[in-house]
Amino acid sequence: MEWRGNTCRVKWWSGEYHDDGRKRFESKGGFTDEDEAFQHGQDRLYDIRHGTHVKNRDGATLMTEWLDSWLDGLDHAHLTEVNYRSIVETHIRPYFDKRKAAVGDIDVMAYRAFRKHVQSVLKKTTATKVMTILGMILDDAVPRLIKVSPVERTRRRGKFTRKQKERKRDMLVGDVEQLARNARTLLGEPGYAFIWTMAVTGMRPAELYGLTREYCYPTWPGSDLRADPDEVDRYDEDMQRYGKGEGLMPAIRIERQVQYKDKKLTFMPPKYESYRTLVIPPFLAEMLEQMLAGHDSEWVFPALNGNSLGAMNFSYVWWRPIADGAEERKAKQSRWDRPALPAVPSFAGRRMYLLRHGAKAWLDEDGHPRFAVESRMGHEVPGVEGTYSSVTVAMEGAIMKTMQERWERLQEKLGRTES
Template sequence: MKWWTGEYYDNGRKKFESQGGFLDEDVAFNHGMEQLAEIRHGTHVSNRDGSMLMTDWVDTWAGSIDHAHLTERGYKSVIKNHIKPYFKRKTVGEIDVIAYRAFKKHVNGKLAPGSAGNVMMVLGMILDDAVPRLIKASPVERTRRRGRFVKKPKERKKDMAPAAVERLALNAEIFFGYPGYVFIWTMAMTGMRPAELFGLTREYCYPNWPASDPRPDPEEAERYEEDMERYGKGGDLMPAIRVERQVQYEEHELRFFTAKYGSVRTLVVPVFLAEMLEKLLASHNSEWVFPAIQGGCLGAVNFDYKYWRPIADGAEKREGPRVRKPRAEIPAVPAFKGKRLYLIRHGHKAWLDEDGHSKFAVESRMGHEVPGVEGTYSSVTVPMERAIMRSLQARWETLQESLKRSKS
């Protein structure tokens, strides 16, 4: 049986497909009519497309996606390490429900549940996008909940006490100097993401910003002028940090990317932190507000392992003739021992919630989109920002009073 695919070669000749092996003329004719019906309805999969290797389709798919840098890097890592090695001899047409289940079993046997779920999510997108060009229907099995609801486990967190943050800051100062002390308090008082802090440079930090803003976007001219009237040093201006970018690795090179989810924003800071930032920038000549021990960018080091773990979990004293850089003992901080650095960001939001600030102002400060009518009609006003500054300053002053009483 032979039928026209509805396509033409470059020379104008029609493209035909065929299939043999029929023992009955009526069966063959009906098969051909089914192919023509599928072609008319756009659901036909040609022999050529159906025989495309899975590895070739995965490369085509990966080249077509357009996501944020970290998301795209994660997808390509899953493809390289799990999907391509497993399906390297399979065609797309051979990936049926049975093959899908076998891969799922394989992945679940090798990876933690969260990582396995991420791999299956990527494979699901790859197979879904193969419909209807390469396969007629996706073999991906969608999870449907049956039976009793089981709540997902949630990370256990403790209230973030200012005294615990101070201990972290002192530990960070022992580990990498005054930049470490200010780094911890900046994260606690702004809720900035780690990569945003790593990539913070002088021109976007108080007291330089907004006068030092590079102003790269002509369409933002009105916002630039408003920033000059609202933020800065002296008078009624509010001290602030501008979050425009983060640092991440791409092709083995540390590069700037826009803030996560495009969450560029301005963060007012309390008076005590403004004074710390001004003192910090005056103490060094690095372009980075928080330089690493060797003077480079913190994004270039394995911060979680090399810096954060000793700061949170504690470390022994370093001394003696063979020690290149002596260091005092770093005491553990129980509230953060074994925990993630990111929890300081979570703690900042909890502080703002405790102080009763506007939901829109809080979510905007965290770099989150507020959905619905509230997100459309609300805006962060000067009184909202001043209220945030006052409440954060009050936490610092209460801590200082407490420390004085404990010493007396």
């Protein structure tokens, strides 16, 4: 300790050396009591011995500098990283840059002030996302830049409150048919097949947008691009199990999806790297084969200009009139005549992703094994069940059978109604 005027400063060895071999010291001043200063130094030595000490120069790191380091270290799926970067650059960096805040300055009170700020200017869901990302950033600053994270965790106390879930309606096969007919009016036969493929397979929208002929019946698996040399066994097994011909099951292979990267539509691995094979019933196999013979686009479900449906805001441009219905349009009002589209009440105002949810509900209704269902949806099954189970030929055959039966019951019903 040393006195300077009316205050005392304490110095302690940081445990490091300068390049010339001298010990590197740190210090803190402003004490008016020598015993208090001494105890502060002892506490720092304790932290150093136990690996929890934050060096003065590290604690003084500006938040904007730490954000750069944190973003450089991200290793997530493309869209997740894009989302994180957007939140940091739009909401977190401007706030702390304006205040020239160091990471060590962000205590509980500073954390609460930021939370109050974002809650006052953002919607609840967006504010929650921002606070989640900030929590990750501050947690990762421990222990080099801050000793403990100031993030306040929500602890469940008192009366249990159930989270509100999205209310869903049963997906009726007749409603899917009407959605498909509306899509046919707007997009032709690819639109009709698009709806039925999503309802039967449960594929994610970006997987449908990115599906090309190489991975679709009737050419797959013979047309598989075989991009992974470590997958030789899988390729050989696929040739024995799937395809067009006696004893083979028609199927679609999920190897990629499309997302925008650097303003360009780009092939990406499927979400959670959920590579999988989806058997399809005979009616869908025939539908896809006929539809693909009717156009020459590389995309299985092309837009009107032949490009991928992922190149447009499909959920707004096409899905909304498909589900909500639309009035008749004449050529003077648009590029072509369009008859009126009837609304599908069970999907009106709702998101297209519910077709995927409905696909799982159909599988559950038909009593298929949980592992086969979750694998088809692209979900990882945890625990012993995920380790020991596998999707057998019999399981896939049963899925094809029940989906085909749904279609045939629909055709019987439509035949009686339309006749």
